[in-house]
Amino acid sequence: MVKYFLIQTPQNEKDLLKVCQDNFRKLNNIVPDIYKTIGKVDSETYDPGKVKISITDDTSDYLQEKLAAGANITLTKGSGGSDEILTVAAVAGEPALGNPGVNGYVLSSTTAGVRSWVVQSGGSSFTTNSKASMSADQTITDKTWTKVNFDTDVIDTDNELDNTNFTWVCTTTGTYIVSGVISWIANDQGLRAIGISEDGSAPGVTSYISTVQNAGALATTRTFIFGTISCTAAQAISIWGYHSKGSSLDIDSDGSYFAVFRIA
Secondary structure, three states, X not given: OOOOOOOOOOOOHHHHHHHHHHHHHHHHHHXXXXXXXXXXXXXXXXXXXXXXXXXXXXXXXXXHHHOOOOOOEEEEEOOOOOOOOEEEEEOOOOOOOOOOOOOOXXXXXXXXXXXXXXXXXXXXXXXXXXXXXXXXXXEEOOOOOEEOOOOEEEEEOOOOEEOOOOEEEOOOOEEEEEXXXXXXXXOOOOOEEEEEEOOOOOOOOOOOEEEEOOOOOOOOEEEEEEEEEEEOOOOEEEEEXXXXXXXXXXXXXXXXXXXXXXXX
């Protein structure tokens, strides 16, 4: 709001000093309001409609030109006239956070809704990804835990598969998902089992073991195992098979695999 005041005119020399003092006092009272209204005044290029952003700003301009719209913000000037309005509005939708530029980051959000890129604590931020298959069928003796001959690399990002000893050997201490599938030749006698060995010996009562009680007479029977294991460097992991057919039984190399993936 602009303040107005009446400039007094001295009637004689006697009143001159007093009138000048009064007029100066009134002018001095409205100077702060002028600064609040139009910013710092440039005496050489003064325009009551132009502003400056700070005391160090040396260029005056109209408000719309001095404001810059940030990310997801719009500045819209209303129709021209004696009472123009500049509308500041947020753009609908998620903010553009860009790309972190490297692998191993996920988009995270706080309870307040603040989003940012953070280092992933598992999954793709680790390189270990191994999978092995069998190059040939394998005969397993009745009622005998036997290490399965996974001797062919399918994936081995960190060179951790030992195809001679049919094991995966940990190179970095961490937590891993270990899985395996054994495809048994069709036979309806006895059970089928698959187990994970964490120390090179046959699976025991504390091992991950999965069994199938009713084997198929006309189709391949598949046993599947899945476990989360904390491994230390140089520890060897392997998949073992077991059956109770009553005599030897073959594992079908087609459809049998052994895989390891690090998660932490």
